[in-house]
Amino acid sequence: MNKFTYYFKNRFVYFFFFLSSFFFFFFFFCCLFTRSSSTIVSNKRVNKRKFIPPAFSNINTKFELLSLEATLQLASELIQAHNLNKDQATALIQIAQMMASHENAEEVKKVQTHTLPITIIHGVFGAGKSYLLAVVILFFVQLFEKSEVLTVGNVRPWKLLISSSTNVAVDRVLLGLLSLGFEKFVRVGSVRKIAKPILPYSLHAGSENENEQLKELHGLMKEDLTPLERVYVRKSIEQHKLGTNKTLLKQGHKPVLLRTQYRCHPAISAISNDLFYEGNLVDGISETERGPLLEWLPTLCFYNIKGPEQIERDNSFHNVAEAAFTLKLIQSLIASGIAGSMIGVITLYKSQMYKLCHLLSAVDFDNPDIKAVQVSTVDAFQGAEKEIIILSCVRTRQVGFIDSEKRMNVALTRGRRHLLIVGNLACLRKNRLWGRVIQHCEGRRDGLQHASQCEPQLNHLLKEYFEKRAEEKQKKSEKDKSKDKSHSQKDMV
Numbered sequence: 128m129n130k131f132t133y134y135f136k137n138r139f140v141y142f143f144f145f146l147s148s149f150f151f152f153f154f155f156f157c158c159l160f161t162r163s164s165s166t167i168v169s170n171k172r173v174n175k176r177k178f179i180p181p182a183f184s185n186i187n188t189k190f191e192l193l194s195l196e197a198t199l200q201l202a203s204e205l206i207q208a209h210n211l212n213k214d215q216a217t218a219l220i221q222i223a224q225m226m227a228s229h230e231n232a233e234e235v236k237k238v239q240t241h242t243l244p245i246t247i248i249h250g251v252f253g254a255g256k257s258y259l260l261a262v263v264i265l266f267f268v269q270l271f272e273k274s275e276v277l278t279v280g281n282v283r284p285w286k287l288l289i290s291s292s293t294n295v296a297v298d299r300v301l302l303g304l305l306s307l308g309f310e311k312f313v314r315v316g317s318v319r320k321i322a323k324p325i326l327p328y329s330l331h332a333g334s335e336n337e338n339e340q341l342k343e344l345h346g347l348m349k350e351d352l353t354p355l356e357r358v359y360v361r362k363s364i365e366q367h368k369l370g371t372n373k374t375l376l377k378q379g380h381k382p383v384l385l386r387t388q389y390r391c392h393p394a395i396s397a398i399s400n401d402l403f404y405e406g407n408l409v410d411g412i413s414e415t416e417r418g419p420l421l422e423w424l425p426t427l428c429f430y431n432i433k434g435p436e437q438i439e440r441d442n443s444f445h446n447v448a449e450a451a452f453t454l455k456l457i458q459s460l461i462a463s464g465i466a467g468s469m470i471g472v473i474t475l476y477k478s479q480m481y482k483l484c485h486l487l488s489a490v491d492f493d494n495p496d497i498k499a500v501q502v503s504t505v506d507a508f509q510g511a512e513k514e515i516i517i518l519s520c521v522r523t524r525q526v527g528f529i530d531s532e533k534r535m536n537v538a539l540t541r542g543r544r545h546l547l548i549v550g551n552l553a554c555l556r557k558n559r560l561w562g563r564v565i566q567h568c569e570g571r572r573d574g575l576q577h578a579s580q581c582e583p584q585l586n587h588l589l590k591e592y593f594e595k596r597a598e599e600k601q602k603k604s605e606k607d608k609s610k611d612k613s614h615s616q617k618d619m620v
């Protein structure tokens with residue numbers, strides 16, 4: 128049994144592959160895999176034998192997994208088939224080494240002393256962590272399937288559990304699996320928070336409450352656990368809650384680093400590379416592959432807005448002028464033929480998010496694309512990406528927590544083709560980090576614009592769009608009228 132989880136820690140994401148006696152367990156939002164999804168929910172007790180992880184085994188144990196050579200061969204086939212880059216390949220090979228059977232006492236001893244059964248993968252944004260996890264899952268599935276063929280007699284049942292601290296992160300791995308043609312999984316969690324394409328694979332949890340989800344997970348696993356394993360699972364949950372397993376993972380584990388990002392246009396990734404990664408980040412994507420969606424739309428732009436920040440009773444900030452400009456920008460994009468689902472608006476303040484949502488729902492745009500625009504706080508956007516990101520900075524007197532490095536890094540790295548920052552130039556320029564962001568924008572053609580200068584162009588665009596729509600509406604209603612007329616004439620005949 129195996130499992131993994133990942134934490135969002137500092138500005139990086141870690142994956143832990145943690146192998147233990149029979150069961151791999153971490154908790155939170157979980158997803159269970161098995162040879163047959165129906166067996167997960169079955170109440171039948173399975174005739175199982177203990178899974179002995181190679182790294183923990185001693186020489187007296189009869190190993191049933193593939194040999195090191197065969198396991199590495201399987202990993203190498205997957206590396207080729209899924210075009211894993213060098214860093215991703217290193218990670219998969221490390222996992223393969225961890226999972227292989229070892230044939231003699233010396234090998235086992237070496238593994239026990241040098242390799243703890245944990246792999247930590249540490250990657251920059253858009254480095255293919257979710258993608259790699261999906262491939263790792265395929266690797267485990269194939270490894271177990273091949274091992275079963277070799278095992279004579281009782282087939283050892285296996286399950287794989289994946290969990291994370293966010294729903295989005297779990298769903299991204301599952302979406303990756305679906306795109307790789309694998310769908311034998313069951314998603315556990317609150318239905319409201321599960322991505323639409325994953326819903327058909329969900330086990331109805333019906334509760335927002337984490338404890339409820341944990342109980343459900345316990346229930347799911349109870350069937351297959353021996354008392355000793357139950358103790359282990361309980362301890363793992365406690366450790367996870369207390370965060371003590373993080374300390375364990377910090378002890379001497381060298382993470383595999385994924386340095387290549389595949390998401391952002393190089394001009395967008397350059398900001399984070401400069402601010403947070405000391406130039407170590409590599410672009411796996413070219414400028415041409417992330418060309419602009421519209422001729423008039425800059426890849427990177429800081430829109431300077433003059434309008435004061437306002438504080439709400441709950442100490443959250445909003446900025447009416449910024450919200451109004453952001454709305455105009457969104458409308459102009461949709462008027463130019465961009466699908467709403469391609470646009471994401473990130474703001475660092477809840478109050479601004481509500482203001483924007485209210486404006487969007489109130490605007491008489493008669494267009495479902497408006498509804499498809501995702502407006503979220505930076506925390507809720509973690510793990511997501513959009514072709515166009517509009518970032519509303521809100522603050523005008525002080526920078527506030529918008530210079531939190533982690534938040535800034537997430538906000539600046541969600542856009543694939545366009546990053547449009549809406550903010551107060553004078554205020555943000557004073558901040559060390561934001562000052563550098565603005566420098567990056569200034570270095571691009573049309574990278575720094577004043578709202579008052581670009582608004583006439585947006586207004587013109589919208590005027591033409593609304594006139595065209597009004598014309599179309601008029602034509603449609605005339606057509607409908609003439610249809611009604613001909614129907615009533617027919618009725619009279």
Ligand SMILES: Nc1ncnc2c1ncn2[C@@H]1O[C@H](COP(=O)(O)OP(=O)(O)OP(=O)(O)O)[C@@H](O)[C@H]1O
Pocket residue numbers: 140209210211212215250251252253254255256257258259299388389390411509510511
């Ligand atoms: N080796 C690769 N070659 C080409 N594209 C890749 C490779 N690995 C991943 N990708 C692509 O890179 C994009 C980002 O991958 P993914 O979402 O897995 O990154 P991530 O590290 O989980 O991102 P984040 O943590 O920022 O949310 C995806 O479109 C994925 O298909």
